Amino acid sequence: MGAVLKVAMPKGRIYKQASKLFREAGLTIPEDFEDSRKLIIPVPEAGMEFIMAKPVDVPTYVEYGVADIGVVGKDVLMEENKDVYELLDLGIAKCRMSVIGLPGWKPDIHPRVATKYPNVASKYFREQGQQVEVIKLNGSIELAPLIGLADRIVDMVETGQTLRENGLVEMESIFEITSRLIANRVSYRLKNAAIQALCDRLGMAVPARGGR
Ligand SMILES: Nc1ncnc2c1ncn2[C@@H]1O[C@H](COP(=O)(O)OP(=O)(O)OP(=O)(O)O)[C@@H](O)[C@H]1O
Numbered sequence: 001m002g003a004v005l006k007v008a009m010p011k012g013r014i015y016k017q018a019s020k021l022f023r024e025a026g027l028t029i030p031e032d033f034e035d036s037r038k039l040i041i042p043v044p045e046a047g048m049e050f051i052m053a054k055p056v057d058v059p060t061y062v063e064y065g066v067a068d069i070g071v072v073g074k075d076v077l078m079e080e081n082k083d084v085y086e087l088l089d090l091g092i093a094k095c096r097m098s099v100i101g102l103p104g105w106k107p108d109i110h111p112r113v114a115t116k117y118p119n120v121a122s123k124y125f126r127e128q129g130q131q132v133e134v135i136k137l138n139g140s141i142e143l144a145p146l147i148g149l150a151d152r153i154v155d156m157v158e159t160g161q162t163l164r165e166n167g168l169v170e171m172e173s174i175f176e177i178t179s180r181l182i183a184n185r186v187s188y189r190l191k192n193a194a195i196q197a198l199c200d201r202l203g204m205a206v207p208a209r210g211g212r
């Protein structure tokens with residue numbers, strides 16, 4: 001049996017989908033931990049150990065090599081710009097990054113944009129040739145245009161429910177988001193057989209889910 005793979009798994013909404021996909025790929029992942037507060041979960045039957053991380057921190061654990069691989073949203077990868085390999089599109093947690101505002105929005109002399117993703121937003125508006133002040137928030141981003149902190153936001157849209165319930169409109173979609181499998185550069189060489197075998201299994205399970 002090869003070395004144990006340390007996998008940085010995102011706590012929260014992606015975990016259940018990720019562990020389900022791993023199961024569909026034929027790996028034995030116990031369901032007992034789905035509501036647990038345990039942070040390091042041995043998964044011996046799959047030759048793995050899960051490190052339960054805050055989603056935005058997954059690329060950091062992988063870049064530093066304390067996790068060999070990880071599961072993370074494309075939104076986080078675009079924002080964090082870490083030195084990791086992106087191996088596979090897992091097709092789960094699908095949504096999109098969009099520019100959002102109030103209906104009837106008109107350009108302001110000093111436009112302000114609120115977001116959890118300041119790097120993504122700055123790059124996007126720079127490329128559009130628009131000068132904006134980017135304000136970093138950590139959640140409930142949709143509040144910003146409602147209470148006058150910013151005239152637009154850059155945030156994720158999945159079902160559109162948050163927009164509808166708050167009277168906001170999607171003005172432009174910037175990119176599509178799904179979760180990705182990433183790897184540490186050194187682990188990818190040293191544990192190549194195990195990582196490649198996992199990629200192959202997961203790769204077969206992804207289309208089986210209809211590319212979702
Ligand atoms: N509404 C959504 N629909 C689908 N995927 C989403 C949605 N919101 C977020 N995601 C994906 O799930 C990932 C993790 O989101 P989640 O809300 O669990 O993390 P978080 O915002 O860091 O959590 P928290 O700060 O509440 O601990 C995001 O990086 C994104 O890729």
Ligand SMILES: O=P(O)(O)OC[C@H]1O[C@H](OP(=O)(O)OP(=O)(O)O)[C@H](O)[C@@H]1O
Nearest residue numbers: 139140141155156157158159160161162
């Ligand atoms: O289109 P929808 O299906 O409504 O999903 C989009 C919402 O989901 C995410 O919020 P999250 O639940 O992570 O809350 P937070 O931003 O307050 O952390 C995102 O930031 C949007 O607000």
